[in-house]
Amino acid sequence: MSSYNNTARFSEARRVAIFGGTHGNEMSGVTLVNLWTKNGAEIQRKAVEAVPFITNPKAVEKCTRYVDTDLNRAFTPENLSAPGGNNLPYEVLRAQEINRIFGPKGSPEAYDVIFDLHNTTSNMGCTLILESSKDYFNLQMMNYIKKAMAPASCLVLLNEHPLLKYSTSRSVAKHPVGLEVGPQPQGVLRSNIFEAMRVILKHALDFIELFNEGVEFPPCTVEVFRVLERIDYPRDANGNIIAMVHPNLQDCDWEPLNPGDPMFQTFDGKTIHYQGSGTVYPTFINEAAYYEKQQAFITTRRETLVASAIKKA
Numbered sequence: 001m002s003s004y005n006n007t008a009r010f011s012e013a014r015r016v017a018i019f020g021g022t023h024g025n026e027m028s029g030v031t032l033v034n035l036w037t038k039n040g041a042e043i044q045r046k047a048v049e050a051v052p053f054i055t056n057p058k059a060v061e062k063c064t065r066y067v068d069t070d071l072n073r074a075f076t077p078e079n080l081s082a083p084g085g086n087n088l089p090y091e092v093l094r095a096q097e098i099n100r101i102f103g104p105k106g107s108p109e110a111y112d113v114i115f116d117l118h119n120t121t122s123n124m125g126c127t128l129i130l131e132s133s134k135d136y137f138n139l140q141m142m143n144y145i146k147k148a149m150a151p152a153s154c155l156v157l158l159n160e161h162p163l164l165k166y167s168t169s170r171s172v173a174k175h176p177v178g179l180e181v182g183p184q185p186q187g188v189l190r191s192n193i194f195e196a197m198r199v200i201l202k203h204a205l206d207f208i209e210l211f212n213e214g215v216e217f218p219p220c221t222v223e224v225f226r227v228l229e230r231i232d233y234p235r236d237a238n239g240n241i242i243a244m245v246h247p248n249l250q251d252c253d254w255e256p257l258n259p260g261d262p263m264f265q266t267f268d269g270k271t272i273h274y275q276g277s278g279t280v281y282p283t284f285i286n287e288a289a290y291y292e293k294q295q296a297f298i299t300t301r302r303e304t305l306v307a308s309a310i311k312k313a
């Protein structure tokens with residue numbers, strides 16, 4: 001990226017990948033990618049090469065999140081450079097392979113954009129996940145998608161947290177974009193969720209086509225929800241869960257949670273209240289895949305980011 005007259009210049013985003021099955025039991029992404037692999041007409045755009053790709057075929061085969069370890073945590077520098085070949089966990093080997101095809105991560109040869117399709121069991125609706133508040137190309141894309149979706153809502157989750165950020169499959173690209181649509185149970189396809197994901201991706205590809213055609217996008221602001229904290233379930237001394245998400249919080253992703261609001265309900269009916277110092281916006285509430293990660297939900301803060309104008313270099 002370079003700046004000239006306050007317009008950020010980015011090279012053409014020709015190489016685009018659409019990942020499905022990073023988690024093998026998240027069926028919208030798996031199904032869309034399989035569909036587009038058979039017939040790519042829907043994802044074809046002028047001056048864009050969009051490659052649909054199943055990232056974790058073994059997990060898709062078993063309809064499980066992963067086989068050995070979570071692929072969407074596996075793209076660390078250590079893993080990507082680990083020797084050991086076939087002795088490595090399946091997903092680490094697969095991460096290396098994906099990094100060879102679509103990366104190398106952090107290099108000029110890396111793919112321009114990777115969309116990674118996920119589903120959540122949480123009531124999050126349409127969510128886009130970003131990893132940087134300074135990527136004006138992605139911020140402009142978020143602004144475009146949000147406007148194109150209106151009056152339907154599409155929220156942006158910003159995971160830029162120094163400790164809570166993880167090494168995603170999409171992080172191989174120059175501009176990584178996560179799509180997270182829910183609620184949808186694991187292993188299940190719901191038509192409303194499937195169609196919502198399909199529409200988000202349509203707008204995203206339209207944006208890239210316009211950008212590649214030389215359209216200048218004027219400065220804009222984007223409302224995002226920045227990851228603050230992970231909240232675990234209350235546990236006993238043995239680590240067993242002793243409370244559930246409170247009914248007042250269940251399904252209330254993105255709604256304000258204030259100090260003193262009910263948060264958990266113990267099995268004997270006691271309410272545990274939120275003790276933070278100010279209003280937060282919880283999301284990924286009661287996500288099935290996060291029980292193993294000791295996470296009941298995450299808290300976020302609302303922020304407005306500013307993006308400069310952008311244009312093709």
Ligand SMILES: CC(=O)N[C@@H](CC(=O)O)C(=O)O
Binds near residue numbers: 120168
């Ligand atoms: C439910 C789920 O899998 N969510 C994704 C979010 C992301 O792609 O950043 C994950 O934990 O990897």
Ligand SMILES: [Zn+2]
Binds near residue numbers: 022023026117118119
């Ligand atoms: Zn996922």
